Amino acid sequence: MxxxxxxxxxxxxxxxxxxxxxxxxxxxxxPRAVGDAVASVLTGPLSNRGTVGVSEERAEAAVHGFRLAMADFANAHPRGIVHGRSATQLTYDFSHHLSKGWRAGDEVIVTSLDHDSNIRPWVQAAERVGATVRWAEFDPATGELPVEAVTTLIGERTRLIAVTAASNLIGTMPDVAAIAAAAHATGALVWVDGVHAGAHELPDLDALGADFLTCSPYKFLGPHCGVLVSRPELLETIAPDKLLPATQVVPERFEFGTLPYELLAGVTAAVDVLAGLATTAHDGTQTTDAAHSRRxxxxxxxxxxxxxxxxxxxxxxxxxxxxxxxxxxxxxxxxxxxxxxxxxxxxxxxxxxxxxxxxxxxxxxxxxxxxxxxxxxxxxxxxxxxxxxxxxxxxxxxxxxxxxxxxxxxxxx
The missing domain is CATH 3.90.1150.10 (Aspartate Aminotransferase, domain 1)
Known part of the structure; x- marks a missing residue:
């Protein structure tokens, strides 16, 4: 079509x-559909999540729908979808969580191609524990970040590589999968900033080889918030500081406080709008082919x-x-x-x-x-x-x- x-x-x-x-x-x-979804949840019966009464059920449905939508978007498991206020906030949070296990002499790799939100949290976390930051430089003449610019820096003490899936400044899309393969060969984790890329290339957690992938729905027609995508089994190994009564269940253990149910509904609506870009009728409505999955x-x-x-x-x-x-x-x-x-x-x-x-x-x-x-x-x-x-x-x-x-x-x- x-x-x-x-x-x-x-x-x-x-x-x-x-x-x-x-x-x-x-x-x-x-789009109007996203605004309508936000307004519907926010102005309809709504309370904290639960199963007693329509207001609790609507909150629960908003969370469930959001995780399913973003799992389809990133080709991931719904239990690997974490909501955050922004990608920056999520990166800062996880820089604290992950650096608990770092020691002096460990190494972290960042690139000069990245948005500062995928640089500064890791640099500051490394400084706190005495780890070394190694910089992978892109070529300003071509805009390219060669794979070897990153992989030659990987060593036995490399704990994490932070790399963008696409530069928000000049659009460069590095070969993240090749970088991730080299990182995993030494046991390092790979944190991928997918904020800019997600608006133009449909993300795939496994194909990228990412251990963690961030994105921001407001970059692809949705409301202002951030999303972290990972594997549930990896998230199970990470213990954040949290309130005593708060759940230990993944992914909820990383989501502090009451979730913004209306924004979650807006994200779901945005993913549905994106899924209908190739099936938009002349009157602006979308036709849904039930024989095909949202992915x-x-x-x-x-x-x-x-x-x-x-x-x-x-x-x-x-x-x-x-x-x-x-x-x-x-x-x-x-x-x-x-x-x-x-x-x-x-x-x-x-x-x-x-x-x-x-x-x-x-x-x-x-x-x-x-x-x-x-x-x-x-x-x-x-x-x-x-x-x-x-x-x-x-x-x-x-x-x-x-x-x-x-x-x-x-x-x-």
């Missing part, structure tokens, strides 16, 4: 604002999404190559449709402001990928980031290119 972007866009009330949104890497727009429908949707985004990316890059003074820093052979741009004679932030005057949103920053921005020679300022999303269409691209051409002093043909 063809990718019907017009029908998909009809499910996003925010797009009626008239803005062309290229800020998806920082958080996508939210199968997600795979079909992501294949269609990839084709849609790849076509727009190639068109965009070709046009950018005709504009004067534009440097494209997103160069890796395998990458997401996320472009980092700088401009000769123009500050990126100034270009962002000029585009915004025409209701085109393309933010400028280092986007918390501080080490990557510095390694690219862009300092802490970073560049202008253009991110494609499921609702991006050709008109959006036209408006972006026209705005850039105007700013850079080039007439639009």
């Amino acid at each position: 063809a990718y019907d972007v017009a029908s998909i866009r009809s499910g996003f009330p925010s797009l009626e604002s008239g803005w062309a949104q290229f800020d998806g890497p920082g958080g996508t727009q939210t 199968t429908r997600l795979q079909a949707s992501y294949e269609a999404l990839h084709e849609h985004e790849e076509r727009l990316r190639l068109r965009l890059e070709a046009a950018l190559g005709e504009l004067p003074g534009v440097t494209l820093h997103s160069r890796a052979a395998r990458r997401t449709p996320t472009l980092l741009l700088t401009f000769a004679g123009h500050e990126a932030s100034a270009v962002t402001e000029r585009l915004a005057a025409g209701r085109v949103l393309a933010p400028s920053s280092n986007f918390y990928a501080l080490e990557a921005s510095r390694r690219l020679g862009l300092g802490d300022a970073g560049g202008l980031r253009v991110g494609l999303a499921p609702y991006t269409d050709d008109d959006d691209v036209d408006r972006l290119l026209a705005g850039l051409a105007e700013v850079l002093g080039t007439p639009v043909e």
Whole structure:
């Protein structure tokens, strides 16, 4: 089935604002179905989880539905799905949990390609116990993080490797599976930041070889929260500090306090929207094929999404190559449709402001990928980031290119 972007866009009330949104890497727009799911749970009968009365049952159903949805999304077990306030919070929490077993002389590997949320928690945890941090550097000329840049650092004392599945700054997608295989050969754990990747490539915990995978639903049409995906048997070996009455059951032992049931319902709805991208009818509704699992429908949707985004990316890059003074820093052979741009004679932030005057949103920053921005020679300022999303269409691209051409002093043909 063809990718019907017009029908998909009809499910996003925010797009009626008239803005062309290229800020998806920082958080996508939210479809009506997700907002409806949040409102329904929040305003209906609701109390703490249990089996007595409809309010307890609805809370229980929200949690159960969330774990099933995210398990389908990441090809994992529902008992391996942990909710958190954000991916950053989950990474900090688990850096404390895991580093309890680290000792002086142990080693942790981080990469300069990563968002700081997959660097600083591990660096700080290593500092607390006297462990050594080893840095894997990406090539700023190509944007690539070669497998050997990581694997040559692995030794007998390596305890954990933290690596991104896709750079939120320049889109580079390292060969995580190869890195994970080398890590596991020495008994090291692999923590994968899948926050940016999950919006463009359907994650698969086993195929990645990840021991832990984080993602953020608000990057793929959902509400603001974070999710950790792991194997239940691995989570069983980890003992967090917790309140005495709190359960020891996995994954609940890692979820402190009352869960936000309405957000969990929103995540489930977002996964269902994603699963329907390839089955969206012309009136904006979704047709569900009961003969296919949600995971199968997600795979079909992501294949269609990839084709849609790849076509727009190639068109965009070709046009950018005709504009004067534009440097494209997103160069890796395998990458997401996320472009980092700088401009000769123009500050990126100034270009962002000029585009915004025409209701085109393309933010400028280092986007918390501080080490990557510095390694690219862009300092802490970073560049202008253009991110494609499921609702991006050709008109959006036209408006972006026209705005850039105007700013850079080039007439639009």
